[in-house]
Amino acid sequence: MTLYFTQDHEWLDVSGTSATVGITDYAQGQLGDVVFVEVPAAGTVVAKGKEAAVVESVKAASDVYSPVSGTVTEPNPALAEDPSLVNTAPEAGGWFFKLTLSDAAELEGLMDETAYKTWLATL
């Protein structure tokens, strides 16, 4: 299990060729209270840096990008019932979807946790 982060504040937890995607605690803080999450269905092909999900806060809708390319294997079913999991547990129970990586080389451009935290401190 290796954690990666993007400058768009998504996280990616990789185990072999499968990975879990979510948004960071910083991102949920910026969005505010999440009231709805639209996650891609299993089988959806997502591309690195392209819209994969939508988060609706009280105020606005925001796109969430896939950190890597791949095929969605499972959307988080718990978000339909309790979208506020994104606020309360963004890097645990509030995950968005799981996918199978199509190009492991894409991981090379992502940040590790230390690099992400260092970069966050500059914002």
Next chain:
Amino acid sequence: MADTDPTLALPLDGLHRRLGARMVPFAGYAMPIQYVGEFGGIIAEHLWTRTSAGLFDVSHMGQVLLPLAEDTALETLIPGDITGLAIGALRYSLLLDETGGILDDLMVTRRAADLYLVVNGAVKTEDIAHLRAHGLTVTYRDDWALLALQGPLAVTALDRLVPGVAGVSGASSIADLRFMRAAAFTWNGHALWISRSGYTGEDGYEISLPAAAAEAFAEALLAQPEVKPIGLGARDSLRLEAGLPLYGHDLDTTTDPIEAGLQFAISKRRKIERGFPAADALMARLHDGPTRKRVGLLIEGKLPAREGALVFSGDKQIGTVTSGGFSPSLGVPIAMAYVNAAHAADGTAVEIEVRGKRLAATVTPMPFKPKNYVRAEGAPT
């Protein structure tokens, strides 16, 4: 992001930042969208205002004075009865263009020595230019701050802080001041102009005071156990639940007072005497009925519809959402839209398109949440 945007600082900028507000650019100013902490966040701030008292900084709004003698001149630009307004009474009105389109919505208070207008921050420069172009003598009080204290316990908190001082309209204490009435008070030697009014659907007050005194007064209010700071995010969700339109979204120059459902802003005397912009056309539209109407929509499910979403009846587009979000009090998405008059009756089933999906929605009377105003006995509701 506020650091690089060309935004101006409000008098309470430092206080907002100390309270941990997330600042965003709005109407040319850096403004707090929400605060941090246990009671922070739009939903928590919204619910706090509905149950206790929320303090809003609305100093971005334009505070403008006109000579009292220019009441008749002002009436040529708005459909409200201003000459007949009692001293210390407020009236909601509309600045109209020559076609009856809405340039802004505003509050006008008739005071002993002048007319006090509060206009929207985003268009205040245009409003002032419009008033001056029509010969009015505008004094723009950008040296004043404007705070709103809203919620069922606003009266308790403010009454404790501002002891009863006889006001010009005869109100001897904060609690005696009724809905849509205003009077002068003092706090620690600072002059306050307080009206019982607001933009949340709750009982509450709007307080105008010198900018130099604003921070100390705001801190004194925040020291009251009933009061928490509330950001622009909750201000928007509160006004949406209350069915109150937001200028630039639900109202603009392409909307008129009749289709906006604001015919109450055309005072009885003015309907007869007219003499306001596009009066004949607007009275004809009032008589014939508008072709489209501003309505409330209660949306099924949890996905909110936002401004710009199209409203359908079957395959036919019948309207457009102008404000939409999530109602913290009702726990469901709500919206305001303009729809064709044939589909505007309460209970009409419609659909809203969001990202290729059709959401079922029902035309619903506004306010979505009943208003909680404290009116004078015998006052119209």
